[in-house]
Amino acid sequence: MNILAIDTSADDTSCAIISGRKVLAHVEYSQIALHAKWGGILPSLAKRAHEERIDWVIQKTLRNAHLSLAQIHGIGVTYGPGLAIALEVGIRKAVELSSTLTIPLIPVNHMEGHLYSSFVQNAKGNPTRPFQFPYLGLLVSGGHTELILFKDHLTYEILGQTVDDAAGEALDKAARMLGFGYPGGPVIETLSQTVKHEDRYIFPRPMMKSQDLQFSFSGLKTALLYKIQKMSEEEKIEALPYLASSFQEAVMKSLIKKTERAILKTGISRLVVGGGVSVNERLRTLLRALVKSHGGIVQFPPYKYLNFDNSAMIGIVASFRAEEGLMLSPGSHIDRVPRLSLLQSTQ
Amino acid sequence: MRIRLSQDGTNLKDVVSKTQEVLSSGGLVVFPSDTVYGLLVDAKQEEAVSKLIAFKNRPIGKAISVFVSSIEELASHAFITSNQKPLLESLLPGPFTVILNSRHTVSNLLESETGTLGFRIPDYEPVRLVSKSYRNPITATSANLGGRHPHYSIESLLNQLPKEKQAMIDLIVDAGKLPRNKPSTVLDMTQDSLQIVRKGDIITSSKNEYRSPSPKETRKLGAFLLRQSEKKAKGKPIVFLMTGELGTGKTEMSRGIAEVLGIPQVVSPTFVVSYEYEIPHSASNRLNNTYKQFVHADLYNIMESDEMEHIGLDQYLDKPVIMVIEWGERMGDFIHSLQEKTHVVLVTFSHVNENERIIRVHHSL
Numbered sequence: 228m229n230i231l232a233i234d235t236s237a238d239d240t241s242c243a244i245i246s247g248r249k250v251l252a253h254v255e256y257s258q259i260a261l262h263a264k265w266g267g268i269l270p271s272l273a274k275r276a277h278e279e280r281i282d283w284v285i286q287k288t289l290r291n292a293h294l295s296l297a298q299i300h301g302i303g304v305t306y307g308p309g310l311a312i313a314l315e316v317g318i319r320k321a322v323e324l325s326s327t328l329t330i331p332l333i334p335v336n337h338m339e340g341h342l343y344s345s346f347v348q349n350a351k352g353n354p355t356r357p358f359q360f361p362y363l364g365l366l367v368s369g370g371h372t373e374l375i376l377f378k379d380h381l382t383y384e385i386l387g388q389t390v391d392d393a394a395g396e397a398l399d400k401a402a403r404m405l406g407f408g409y410p411g412g413p414v415i416e417t418l419s420q421t422v423k424h425e426d427r428y429i430f431p432r433p434m435m436k437s438q439d440l441q442f443s444f445s446g447l448k449t450a451l452l453y454k455i456q457k458m459s460e461e462e463k464i465e466a467l468p469y470l471a472s473s474f475q476e477a478v479m480k481s482l483i484k485k486t487e488r489a490i491l492k493t494g495i496s497r498l499v500v501g502g503g504v505s506v507n508e509r510l511r512t513l514l515r516a517l518v519k520s521h522g523g524i525v526q527f528p529p530y531k532y533l534n535f536d537n538s539a540m541i542g543i544v545a546s547f548r549a550e551e552g553l554m555l556s557p558g559s560h561i562d563r564v565p566r567l568s569l570l571q572s573t574q
Numbered sequence: 575m576r577i578r579l580s581q582d583g584t585n586l587k588d589v590v591s592k593t594q595e596v597l598s599s600g601g602l603v604v605f606p607s608d609t610v611y612g613l614l615v616d617a618k619q620e621e622a623v624s625k626l627i628a629f630k631n632r633p634i635g636k637a638i639s640v641f642v643s644s645i646e647e648l649a650s651h652a653f654i655t656s657n658q659k660p661l662l663e664s665l666l667p668g669p670f671t672v673i674l675n676s677r678h679t680v681s682n683l684l685e686s687e688t689g690t691l692g693f694r695i696p697d698y699e700p701v702r703l704v705s706k707s708y709r710n711p712i713t714a715t716s717a718n719l720g721g722r723h724p725h726y727s728i729e730s731l732l733n734q735l736p737k738e739k740q741a742m743i744d745l746i747v748d749a750g751k752l753p754r755n756k757p758s759t760v761l762d763m764t765q766d767s768l769q770i771v772r773k774g775d776i777i778t779s780s781k782n783e784y785r786s787p788s789p790k791e792t793r794k795l796g797a798f799l800l801r802q803s804e805k806k807a808k809g810k811p812i813v814f815l816m817t818g819e820l821g822t823g824k825t826e827m828s829r830g831i832a833e834v835l836g837i838p839q840v841v842s843p844t845f846v847v848s849y850e851y852e853i854p855h856s857a858s859n860r861l862n863n864t865y866k867q868f869v870h871a872d873l874y875n876i877m878e879s880d881e882m883e884h885i886g887l888d889q890y891l892d893k894p895v896i897m898v899i900e901w902g903e904r905m906g907d908f909i910h911s912l913q914e915k916t917h918v919v920l921v922t923f924s925h926v927n928e929n930e931r932i933i934r935v936h937h938s939l
Contacts, residue, residue, distance in 0.1 A: 237846065274884055310846040312886055370845035391825055392842045400820060400844075409875075445842070446789075449821035453928050566849045568839075 228300045228549060231288070231324070232542030233281070235317030236309025236337045237370070238273050239535070240280045242288040244299070245542030248348045252292035253532070253539045256280045277316040285320070296328060301554065303333040303545025305340070305538075307567030308370070314563035326558030333545040333554050334561050336572035340540035341366050341501030342377055344533045345526040347543050354529050363495045365486055367510070368502030369395035369410070372442045372482070374489050375569060377499065380547050383573045386489050387440025394478050395504045397444035401451055401474045405467060416507055418471035424509060427466075428454060428473035432481050440485050440492070447477055475509060483513045487521075496523025506534040576728070576746040579606065579700060589747055590703045597704075597712060601744030602626060604717050604731065608698035609669055609755045609774070610724035611717040611731055614641075617680040618710040626713060627683060629742050631720040638684045639671045639692030640711040641701055648693050651679045651711060658763050661781045667697040668798055669755065669774050671714070673762040680711055690764050697801050700749070716757060726752045755794070784933045785926070792823040792931065796830025799919065799935060800896070804861055806937050807917035811895045812865070815902030815912075818923025823931050824900045827921065828870055831898060835861060835868055843872045843900075847885055853896070865894045872900040879906020891915040913938075 229251070234241045241255035256276070289295065304321035307314060325332040342364045346356055364375035364383075372394045376384040392400070395412060402411025430450045433443040451474055455463060463470075490496050496518055504510060505527055518525045528534045548554065551574070555561070564571070579589050593614070596603050600622040603614040613629070615622035617640045627634065642648045645662055652674035654662065662672060676691035685691050694714045696702065705712055716724040717731055719739070725731040728748045732740065759774035768780055775794040777785045786792040803812045814831065816824040825842050832840040836854045843849045848871035856862040869890055876882070882905050890897060891911060899905065902920070905912075912918050920936040 308846075311848065311850070312884065368845075388839075389841055391829075393845065396842060396844050404820065445821065445825060449928060452819070452821055565846065566851060 228546065229294065229298055230301045230303050230333070230542050230545045230549065231285070231299045232303035232335070232538040232545055233285070233317045233321050234305040234337065234340070234536060234538040234541045235277045235281070235313050236305045236307075237313060237536050239537070240277045240284050241536065241538035242281075242284045243538040243542045244288055244292040244294060245303075245539065245546055247546055248346060248543055249350055249352055250347060250539045250542070251294070251350055252288045253537065254284050254288040254291060255532070255537060256284050273310060274312045274316060277313055281316060281320050296324070299328065299330065301331045301333055301545065301549050302328075303335050303541050303548075304561070305337045305541050306334040306561050307337065307564035309337055309563075309565060311563055311565045314565065318561050318563055322558055322561060329557045331549070331554035331557060332559050332561065333548050335541045335544045335548065336567055336569060337536070337541070338366060338371065338373070338567075338569050339381070339383075339544045339572055340537075341368070342375060342383070342499060342569075343543045343547075344501040344528040344537075344540040345499045347529065347533050347539050349530070356526065356529075359497065361493075361495050362497045362499045363486070363489055363493060365482065365498060365500045365505075365514075366502045367394045367482065367500070367504035369393055369399060371502060372444070373569070374440050374485060376493060376495070381544075381551065381553075381572070381574045383569045385568070385570055386493070387442065387485060389442040389444060390434075391443050391445035392448070394442070394444060394482060395502070397447055397478055398475070398504070400448055401471070404448070404451055404455060405470060410503075412504060412507060415471045415475050416509060418468040419475045419509060422468045422472050424472050424476060425469060426473050426476040427469040430454075430473055430477040432477055432484065435481070435484055438488075440489050442481060442485060444478065444481070447474065479507070479510050479513055482510065483517055486514070487517055490517075490521050490523070496521040498523060498525040500525060500527050501534065501540075503535050506531065575744070576748055579747055579749040581750070583699070586700060586703065589700065590707070593704050593745065593747060594708050596745045597622075597708065600625075602629060602742060603745045603747065604728070604743055605701065605704070605747045606698075606749035606752055607701050607714075608696045609716075609757050610726060610752065611728070613715050613717045614704070614712045616710050617684055617713050620681050620683070623681040623683045623713065625742065626715070629739060630715065630718075633720075634683065635687050637673075637686040637690065637692055639694055639714045640680060640684060641694050641696065641705045641714040642711050643702060643706040644695065647711075648674075648695070651677050652691060652693060653677060661763070661768075664781060664802065665761075665778065666695040667702070668802065669696070669758045669776055670694070670778075671758045671760045673760065673764055673771070675764055684713065690762075692760065694758060700747075724757055726754055782935045784935065786823065786931045786933055788929055789823060789826040792826040792933070793830030793833065795933060796827035797834045799827075799921070800831045800834050800861070803917060803919050803937065804864070809864060811891060811893065811897065811916040812919065813897045813899060813912050813916045814919045814921055815905075816898065816900045816921045816923065817903045819925065822923035822925060823933070824923060827933075828898045828900065831896070832868055832870070835859075835865070835896065837868055840870060843870050844874050847871060847873070847875065848887065865896045867893060867895045869895055869897040871897065873904040874901045876901070876904045879904060879908070882906060882908040
């Protein structure tokens with residue numbers, strides 16, 4: 228079954244054709260260059276860019292896969308969570324395609340996609356990575372920070388999540404406070420590497436005392452702000468890499484600590500990681516060390532693009548949903564759900 | 575006697591009339607409130623007040639506040655100047671006790687030595703109903719012995735009381751465990767400047783200015799401001815425009831507002847600009863019947879005001895919506911649409927130090 232999947236949840240217009248777990252083609256038009264100038268996703272640009280690019284992206288995907296629309300058997304589309312007006316563009320297109328081709332429509336939760344992203348295979352079926360449920364899922368991005376119990380296919384439980392800012396958002400905001408642009412994560416990471424991740428300022432690790440699996444990153448902003456305010460311009464320039472590094476350490480160590488707590492609580496030390504922040508090498512190093520000490524494994528998305536928003540992961544989920552018969556009839560109405568929770572998509 | 579006030583308020587009417595009956599015959603009632611459990615007696619019946627004072631082991635001459643149902647009723651028991659009136663109207667009903675010069679219409683055992691009296695108008699339906707249809711003011715002191723901590727459950731209160739004290743109580747209205755709100759903030763308005771006598775959850779330093787020592791208080795202030803705004807909005811959509819630096823508590827206050835509406839998981843919308851939530855229906859929360867959607871927007875990433883046209887916030891303005899817009903100063907001309915169609919509340923946050931914030935509030939710009 229060939230599934231054409233569309234994701235327009237944020238700033239990438241993305242289309243993929245999937246067969247089972249294999250990606251036959253994946254094309255995305257990233258708006259990051261457009262948005263970098265503005266310091267974040269710009270709704271009008273996002274919407275307009277999605278509208279202008281979506282047909283081209285779909286056509287190019289079909290060409291790359293050497294397939295015609297007649298050879299597509301289902302349409303998968305992200306219906307949340309994400310930016311409402313951006314989601315609408317993808318949903319409209321998906322409904323239209325499903326209706327003209329009279330093929331089923333498969334709505335997919337974007338976060339399910341991230342959870343499955345480490346199981347995506349290339350056209351040749353690599354990497355093989357068999358499913359060995361249950362897994363602990365750690366999803367970290369600009370909009371999300373969640374610990375998930377991934378019990379079986381399409382079956383999830385939320386163990387913990389951020390109560391305020393997402394980890395990626397905290398990194399972006401810290402970068403902006405330090406005078407850098409969007410996206411902030413890579414800048415912070417690069418600066419941290421130059422001082423070997425020295426934790427000079429030891430910013431507070433919020434919610435470390437609480438025994439639950441919730442995260443909180445908004446207090447960190449204030450700590451950084453106060454640290455910077457007390458410095459002269461020269462001191463600040465001198466301290467820049469240390470500030471970045473200490474901030475990144477505070478974020479990453481919070482993630483590690485809660486993940487470890489989740490391992491102890493559930494007894495599961497098989498981790499899957501997804502979302503934009505999972506590309507961060509510091510996080511990867513710390514997670515590898517963590518699972519090693521618990522005799523587990525950690526799986527990251529096998530190709531770089533799979534860390535970020537993409538439609539390949541949406542297509543994989545759509546495949547599994549289709550197998551379970553979780554499809555809508557051609558041209559069905561789908562509402563975008565900007566605050567869609569994984570719980571709403573569990574079987 | 576002990577009666578249970580059901581969660582959904584179905585037996586509220588019976589509880590209210592029973593309470594009034596006991597008060598009328600000079601009885602002592604333990605009753606829930608928006609803060610802690612309180613002790614109610616008829617404030618005009620000298621004997622009942624004496625019983626209350628004896629119960630609490632309270633030294634004579636130490637004032638005890640009273641519940642009234644409205645500012646009009648308050649004015650018949652205390653002197654209110656034209657300067658004080660706007661402040662009273664903005665704070666009440668709410669978790670405040672205001673000290674004013676008494677007109678000596680209630681038992682003088684309740685007044686301070688200087689003839690002042692404390693008043694409460696709580697934002698809590700059961701007390702409001704008891705007080706509204708009762709001919710006299712009712713005492714509003716916490717249900718604990720002098721010098722001991724207040725109680726959030728009947729069990730906790732009874733554990734503290736010796737048998738002879740328990741026997742003095744004529745009626746207990748049990749509403750289960752109350753949320754852990756601090757006792758009210760006590761404001762002395764009889765001096766030249768506003769004096770804070772006791773700090774509760776919501777601390778105000780002058781009209782439209784509040785101080786928050788921590789994120790928790792900022793959330794509670796959000797809840798208070800929503801109720802305050804509801805009165806002024808008269809059914810129009812309510813829009814909170816929040817401005818202030820990163821990390822001053824805008825998202826915390828948004829969470830406090832959402833919690834009142836029964837929406838538990840509100841996170842920062844920075845990344846996607848705006849999130850919308852359905853407000854769950856609730857029989858006991860008036861707000862939930864008036865308003866159907868909660869929209870939480872964040873303009874942090876908006877650099878040019880004409881972007882506002884594309885976010886789609888205008889689509890909500892004709893609907894029963896409660897909206898929070900963080901970084902509201904970035905909206906440009908959109909403010910005119912808001913002013914025309916909604917009740918706008920401008921909330922400005924600033925740092926005092928690492929923890930404390932000053933929060934200024936202006937209604938209907």
